[in-house]
Amino acid sequence: MKISLFYISLVLFILGWLLLFQPYDLPGLQESAPMLRFQNFQVRQMDTNGTNLILSGRYGLYKHRQIYIVSPRIRLVGRDERLRAQRGIYKVGIVRLRGDVAYSSKLYRFYTQKANYVIDKELIYTPTPFEFESPELNMSGSKLFYLRKNGKIVAYDIDAKALIR
Numbered sequence: 341m342k343i344s345l346f347y348i349s350l351v352l353f354i355l356g357w358l359l360l361f362q363p364y365d366l367p368g369l370q371e372s373a374p375m376l377r378f379q380n381f382q383v384r385q386m387d388t389n390g391t392n393l394i395l396s397g398r399y400g401l402y403k404h405r406q407i408y409i410v411s412p413r414i415r416l417v418g419r420d421e422r423l424r425a426q427r428g429i430y431k432v433g434i435v436r437l438r439g440d441v442a443y444s445s446k447l448y449r450f451y452t453q454k455a456n457y458v459i460d461k462e463l464i465y466t467p468t469p470f471e472f473e474s475p476e477l478n479m480s481g482s483k484l485f486y487l488r489k490n491g492k493i494v495a496y497d498i499d500a501k502a503l504i505r
Contacts, residue, residue, distance in 0.1 A: 376402040383407075383430070385459065392417050393459060395430060406431045414457065416488070421445040423457060423464070434458050441466070443486075448474035450484065462488035470495075476503055 378400045385393040393416060397409040412428035414435060415421075426439030434456060441455040443464060452470040457463070464486040472479045472495070479500035486493050 378402075395435065397428070412437060419445060419488075421488070423455070425455070433460055448472065448477075450486075452484070464488065477501070478503070 380396075380398060381400050382394060382396040385395070393414065395409075396413045396415075398411040399409070401408040407430040409428040409430060410426075412423075412425055412430075412435070414423040414437075416423070422444050423435075423437060423441065425437035425441040428435055428437045430436075437455045437457070439453065441452050443450050443455070450466070450470050450472040452466040452468050454468045455464060455466045458465070464484075466484045469482055470480065470484050472481070472484070472493075477500060479495065479498045481495040481498035483497075484493065484495045
């Protein structure tokens, strides 16, 4: 009788504990809260040869191991190439650009709505329609791959106009 009374009171105690007590949420430790906010910033990525990428922006928000950027500007050191957009996301190894993306260099420039820059492979990929301009050629197409290492451009569904001088 004493043992069954002990077990009954133990079960009632556990049920009461589970029903009456709620976990305590610590303010400031929420996952959705940003870890870091900054304005007018500049990030330099370096390798053994020195700086190879300078990323700057008007506003940045570091959250979930990514930097969300307003008005990103990328300067690709070495050949004086630049990328800009309305917004972007920087994650280790890749920069995703969205909204009025523009690439410019001394030789040519192109415009699109979306672009991804894979830093390690030095690849700029535009999965959306683009406009390409150079002194010798103007073209538009459905998507474009630009391999910076060797200067190779691969474009799909193009409509081109050659400028003969």
